[in-house]
Amino acid sequence: MAQTFDVNLDDYKYGFSVPEDYAFKAEKGLNEKIVRQISEMKNEPGWMTDFRLRGYKHFLERPMPQWGGRGMLNEIDFDDIYYYIKPTGADKAFESWDDVPEDIKNTFDRLGIPEAEQKFLAGVGAQYESEVIYHSIIEDLEKKGVLFLDMDAGLREHPEIVKEYFGTIIPPEDNKFAALNTAVWSGGSFIYVPPGIEVGLPLQAYFRINAQNMGQFERTLIIVDEGAYVHYVEGCTAPTYSTDSLHSAVVEIIVKENGRCRYSTIQNWSHNVYNLVTKRAQAYKNATMEWVDGNLGSKLTMKYPAVWLMDEGAHGEVLSIAFAGKGQIQDAGGKIVHAAPNTSSVITSKSISKSGGRGSYRGLIKVAPNAHHSKSNVVCDALILDEESASDTFPYIEIENNNVSIGHEASVSKVSEEQLFYLMSRGIPEDQAANMIVSGFIEPIVKELPMEYALEMNRLIEMEMEGSVG
Amino acid sequence: MAHQLTRTQSTKDALLNAGIFTKSDVTALSARLNEPDWLAQQRQTAWTVFEETPMPSRSDEDWRRTSLQKIKWNKMQPAGPSSVAPTQNLADLPADVRSAVEEGHAAAGRIVIANGRVVYFELDPELAQQGVIFAELSTAAREHPQLVQPYLAAEAVPPSNGKFAALNAALWQGGVFLYLPKGVAVDQHKPFQTAFILEGEGSVIVPRTLIVAEESSEATYIEESISHGAHNIAMNVGVVEIYAQANSQIRYVDVQNWGEDVYNFNVKRSIGQADSNVIWETGQLGGRLTKTYFDSVLAGNGSNTELNGVYFLEGKQHLDLDSLLHHIGVATGGDLLLHGAVKDKSRSVFTGLIKIDPTGQQTNSYLKNENLMLDETARTDSIPSLEIEANDVRASHGATIGQIDEEYIFYLQSRGIPRNTAVRMVVEGFFYKVFDRMYNERVREKLFSAVTAKIGD
Numbered sequence: 057m058a059q060t061f062d063v064n065l066d067d068y069k070y071g072f073s074v075p076e077d078y079a080f081k082a083e084k085g086l087n088e089k090i091v092r093q094i095s096e097m098k099n100e101p102g103w104m105t106d107f108r109l110r111g112y113k114h115f116l117e118r119p120m121p122q123w124g125g126r127g128m129l130n131e132i133d134f135d136d137i138y139y140y141i142k143p144t145g146a147d148k149a150f151e152s153w154d155d156v157p158e159d160i161k162n163t164f165d166r167l168g169i170p171e172a173e174q175k176f177l178a179g180v181g182a183q184y185e186s187e188v189i190y191h192s193i194i195e196d197l198e199k200k201g202v203l204f205l206d207m208d209a210g211l212r213e214h215p216e217i218v219k220e221y222f223g224t225i226i227p228p229e230d231n232k233f234a235a236l237n238t239a240v241w242s243g244g245s246f247i248y249v250p251p252g253i254e255v256g257l258p259l260q261a262y263f264r265i266n267a268q269n270m271g272q273f274e275r276t277l278i279i280v281d282e283g284a285y286v287h288y289v290e291g292c293t294a295p296t297y298s299t300d301s302l303h304s305a306v307v308e309i310i311v312k313e314n315g316r317c318r319y320s321t322i323q324n325w326s327h328n329v330y331n332l333v334t335k336r337a338q339a340y341k342n343a344t345m346e347w348v349d350g351n352l353g354s355k356l357t358m359k360y361p362a363v364w365l366m367d368e369g370a371h372g373e374v375l376s377i378a379f380a381g382k383g384q385i386q387d388a389g390g391k392i393v394h395a396a397p398n399t400s401s402v403i404t405s406k407s408i409s410k411s412g413g414r415g416s417y418r419g420l421i422k423v424a425p426n427a428h429h430s431k432s433n434v435v436c437d438a439l440i441l442d443e444e445s446a447s448d449t450f451p452y453i454e455i456e457n458n459n460v461s462i463g464h465e466a467s468v469s470k471v472s473e474e475q476l477f478y479l480m481s482r483g484i485p486e487d488q489a490a491n492m493i494v495s496g497f498i499e500p501i502v503k504e505l506p507m508e509y510a511l512e513m514n515r516l517i518e519m520e521m522e523g524s525v526g
Numbered sequence: 527m528a529h530q531l532t533r534t535q536s537t538k539d540a541l542l543n544a545g546i547f548t549k550s551d552v553t554a555l556s557a558r559l560n561e562p563d564w565l566a567q568q569r570q571t572a573w574t575v576f577e578e579t580p581m582p583s584r585s586d587e588d589w590r591r592t593s594l595q596k597i598k599w600n601k602m603q604p605a606g607p608s609s610v611a612p613t614q615n616l617a618d619l620p621a622d623v624r625s626a627v628e629e630g631h632a633a634a635g636r637i638v639i640a641n642g643r644v645v646y647f648e649l650d651p652e653l654a655q656q657g658v659i660f661a662e663l664s665t666a667a668r669e670h671p672q673l674v675q676p677y678l679a680a681e682a683v684p685p686s687n688g689k690f691a692a693l694n695a696a697l698w699q700g701g702v703f704l705y706l707p708k709g710v711a712v713d714q715h716k717p718f719q720t721a722f723i724l725e726g727e728g729s730v731i732v733p734r735t736l737i738v739a740e741e742s743s744e745a746t747y748i749e750e751s752i753s754h755g756a757h758n759i760a761m762n763v764g765v766v767e768i769y770a771q772a773n774s775q776i777r778y779v780d781v782q783n784w785g786e787d788v789y790n791f792n793v794k795r796s797i798g799q800a801d802s803n804v805i806w807e808t809g810q811l812g813g814r815l816t817k818t819y820f821d822s823v824l825a826g827n828g829s830n831t832e833l834n835g836v837y838f839l840e841g842k843q844h845l846d847l848d849s850l851l852h853h854i855g856v857a858t859g860g861d862l863l864l865h866g867a868v869k870d871k872s873r874s875v876f877t878g879l880i881k882i883d884p885t886g887q888q889t890n891s892y893l894k895n896e897n898l899m900l901d902e903t904a905r906t907d908s909i910p911s912l913e914i915e916a917n918d919v920r921a922s923h924g925a926t927i928g929q930i931d932e933e934y935i936f937y938l939q940s941r942g943i944p945r946n947t948a949v950r951m952v953v954e955g956f957f958y959k960v961f962d963r964m965y966n967e968r969v970r971e972k973l974f975s976a977v978t979a980k981i982g983d
Contacts (some may be wrong), residue, residue: 123587425902425903428902438912438914440914440916440917440919441917442917443884443887443916443917443918444884445915445917446913446914446915447912447914448911448912448913448914449910449911449912449923450909450911450912451909451910451911451925452907452909453906453907453908453909453925453927454905454907455897455899455905455906455907455908455927456905457899457902458899458900458901458902458904458929459899459902459929460899460927460928460929461927461928461929462925462926462927462928463924463925463926464908464910464923464924464925464926465922465923465924465925466910466912466922466923466924467920467921467922467923468912468914468919468920468921468922469919469920469921470917470918470919
């Protein structure tokens with residue numbers, strides 16, 4: 057008898073909202089005036105205004121992608137979205153927790169941020185709407201010269217660094233949503249780690265979407281200088297609303313010689329959010345870039361963190377996990393471009409589909425003609441928990457050099473009845489056994505997450521598996 | 527305005543505009559072959575579909591990696607008469623043709639078609655007695671319309687399948703029809719053999735094969751394609767339809783050995799009913815540019831399909847294989863293994879999709895593509911995909927791309943084997959993993975000798 061797993065992803069854990077209170081809210085929809093207005097409000101230099109307009113122009117010209125969650129993409133009403141909202145009190149960044157307004161604090165309390173900060177965090181950049189409003193950096197990091205600012209402050213205080221790198225990894229013309237982000241970006245993180253500096257604790261920012269029909273377009277730029285190391289953690293939670301929200305971020309990362317960067321995400325948007333994100337890193341000589349990408353929430357996610365291996369010895373990794381529940385499409389994966397000799401990469405993807413959800417792995421391994429002695433391995437596993445759910449695997453492998461070793465494997469299966477039977481024969485109740493199997497399935501990725509995230513991930517999976525065996 | 531739009535659209539259709547074929551060719555062909563009305567009508571409809579279907583372009587996902595831009599369509603014309611004269615005697619045929627249809631071995635039947643016209647035919651009289659039909663397709667359509675009409679250009683490869691399928695449905699000529707009555711199992715050591723010969727500069731041939739296997743029938747069918755002389759440019763636009771009824775088994779073997787100046791477009795598709803088994807075996811060796819689909823639709827419960835394939839490309843050859851294992855019935859099985867090697871500036875593209883419908887519970891499907899890159903100027907793309915909408919399934923795929931392992935070469939050289947021979951042995955060994963799965967030793971030998979001839983030194 058086929059087992060059905062009634063996993064309930066719809067009881068949205070962080071589904072709450074606080075009353076809206078904004079200093080400035082642009083009108084709905086997008087036009088050149090709004091783009092200029094955003095730039096003006098932020099007192100940006102002229103080159104950034106031009107850059108935004110370049111993005112806006114391309115956004116208009118570029119057709120909607122006709123793959124991935126095509127049906128859902130065509131439903132987005134770009135005229136029904138606020139492209140810029142500035143909360144009250146956001147004009148100045150808060151130096152200490154006490155200065156943060158009470159209602160915002162409440163939100164954070166419910167997310168458990170201060171506690172997390174005490175325990176683990178080197179600095180907190182908490183993003184409430186489009187503006188980073190709370191920010192703290194532990195003193196010794198400041199002394200080491202590590203910059204950890206919101207992107208707007210980064211542009212104000214370090215324009216020369218921002219100008220050098222901004223939009224160089226992901227140009228405005230990269231894709232429709234990167235173009236949109238370029239036009240209306242607000243917030244996000246700016247991180248610079250000087251040569252030889254290892255940031256021991258993960259840097260972390262929490263993003264929140266709170267206003268109805270609110271688009272969130274944060275822009276993150278991370279520069280890891282020679283021999284430096286940083287782990288950046290991005291987590292997303294959003295209150296549940298009935299109309300759709302759009303989240304379209306751009307993350308650009310440069311890892312210089314011998315540097316290492318790890319970027320971890322747990323994406324847990326409410327189930328009405330379109331999450332269309334472009335993330336790309338360039339890794340130079342002997343540098344390592346790792347993306348750890350967990351996708352649990354959103355209505356439609358299309359996100360393929362990429363690593364360009366630019367120089368000899370560079371290494372790229374993508375660990376991707378996706379949980380597609382009722383009404384959800386998780387179109388996730390990773391891209392690695394081997395652009396230099398002796399480079400290596402690994403993509404590991406695990407996806408779980410249930411209650412009619414669709415989990416898709418979409419990936420690319422490309423080896424350029426000069427990239428001899430490149431090695432790449434891709435493993436994708438998918439678990440389908442019931443009859444209504446679906447899973448896809450679309451790996452693209454393009455090889456233009458003969459001296460390479462490339463492997464790809466994928467498998468799709470259901471929770472094995474033999475495994476269930478075995479566990480039950482050892483006295484473990486059925487639902488718990490199913491939970492154990494699912495936990496075991498995603499374990500290789502969960503163990504790469506920082507501890508509080510791993511705990512949260514395990515809790516979420518457990519919660520979703522509760523009472524799932526009928 | 528509307529007029530202008532139509533013009534823009536038609537100017538883009540380089541194939542149609544080259545005027546290799548026209549609507550009046552379709553009418554003339556039906557008249558010359560004295561075809562029944564339904565067939566003449568079918569060709570006309572297909573021509574309209576051909577005219578209306580846009581030329582594939584790189585913005586189509588299927589054609590992203592294969593460009594038709596540089597093909598000089600206007601250098602092509604329908605193939606004229608071949609220099610191979612019709613004969614009743616196998617010994618009269620040229621040596622390469624005799625070898626293609628395996629002179630001296632047992633065969634259930636043989637058809638040799640040169641530039642779209644039958645030049646040699648034989649069928650085991652005993653099988654004919656049992657109701658087996660093995661004939662030129664147009665003749666069969668006249669003589670056995672009740673067996674041809676329900677299947678020809680119907681469910682498996684209708685004109686709507688695509689530009690080239692539509693062209694074929696309108697203008698096929700010199701096709702093959704194989705019909706196996708209920709319960710007739712033809713020994714696998716007596717295959718049906720077809721050779722297609724393409725000859726002449728700029729020649730275009732449009733062959734079509736229709737295989738209908740009734741309940742519990744069984745046969746092996748081998749098709750070999752050969753070029754006579756250099757063409758400068760030539761084209762083959764082929765279609766194969768296989769209808770495997772309940773509990774039948776069809777082994778379809780395809781030795782693609784076109785000259786290296788041939789543009790080669792094929793759609794090969796099978797529909798398997800309950801507990802049927804369709805086995806595709808292919809060696810893709812020739813052709814300047816090939817785009818071929820091998821699609822298996824597993825419609826009936828317990829139906830099964832297997833594909834064992836090899837390719838070896840050199841020079842500027844471009845091969846784009848597209849394979850679909852479509853699981854619709856309950857407890858269907860798919861198993862695909864494709865090994866290829868690329869040399870010089872050649873390029874291979876493989877797209878393989880395992881598609882499991884919500885109805886396809888208990889599917890077990892596997893797909894693997896391994897590639898050996900023999901030169902750094904060669905290029906290989908491999909895209910094995912899964913689209914799965916049922917939960918109680920096992921589906922997996924794999925793709926590898928690598929080069930000859932120097933350790934093997936070193937070992938063989940240390941045993942006194944010259945480097946060239948060592949490389950050859952390793953390449954042969956790589957292909958042998960596929961040949962090992964070919965149960966019919968004659969098919970295995972045929973493909974193996976075709977591949978080794980190409981590996982050369």
